[in-house]
């Protein structure tokens with residue numbers, strides 16, 4: 524718990540199986556952004572069944588809807604008492620994109636220098652060019668990447684989520700209730716090795732390669748592998764990540780943790796582009812409060 528003498532940001536992430544590495548894509552985007560902004564924070568691990576209660580207790584309305592139109596309460600959330608030093612009130616933000624904007628504005632922006640933002644004005648920016656033009660493009664990119672991975676990857680990977688064994692039955696029942704036409708958890712399985720799964724994997728691989736692949740440099744040496752910014756591992760061949768890299772990284776963390784074919788995706792799809800990106804994001808992937816929990820299928 525933060526105290527006034529030792530204020531620290533609280534980051535709410537979802538706890539599934541306590542023995543498994545975290546996998547939730549949107550909280551991952553926030554973790555990357557918090558680590559990148561180098562702000563002090565602690566993670567509060569919220570069981571899946573307590574997400575709604577947590578959001579309500581912070582008086583945050585749901586910002587997502589289920590397919591039937593009902594509220595879909597989600598994480599991440601951050602509570603930022605540090606920002607209160609400059610703006611009167613503790614700041615509570617309940618959407619991963621808004622959190623990234625808050626971190627950029629409060630801790631990285633060259634135009635609002637403060638003792639909270641020792642690195643403000645440095646090259647390191649979540650939204651380069653101080654957001655000029657890049658925020659709107661990032662917003663569209665975020666929606667596009669969410670759609671791409673949800674459409675293909677979530678169907679192939681979601682069934683293998685590492686649920687908490689103590690609550691797995693009720694967690695599965697709550698997922699089933701959300702999906703029209705599905706009556707039991709087993710309906711969500713697309714059996715490994717089946718023809719239908721092979722076809723879906725091929726479509727996923729191709730969609731990623733053709734729609735997202737050109738944004739990232741290939742492993743080829745020389746000009747062929749270069750992005751417009753050089754031969755770094757991040758978007759456009761940059762040497763430093765920006766928020767767009769974290770958006771894709773968040774989804775790669777989900778695939779790493781759930782997709783049975785992850786090794787294949789990591790090493791061979793798009794000539795290993797996705798594994799290289801995930802590896803390059805490692806300096807910002809520190810997970811707080813889960814000591815001893817090793818990432819599976821790294």
Ligand SMILES: N[C@@H](CCC(=O)N[C@@H](CS)C(=O)NCC(=O)O)C(=O)O
Nearest residue numbers: 547548549550597598599618619620
């Ligand atoms: N637009 C929201 C979406 C957040 C979201 O969908 N979070 C998922 C995890 S990635 C969640 O909280 N799911 C809770 C559940 O499935 O019950 C954001 O970017 O923060």
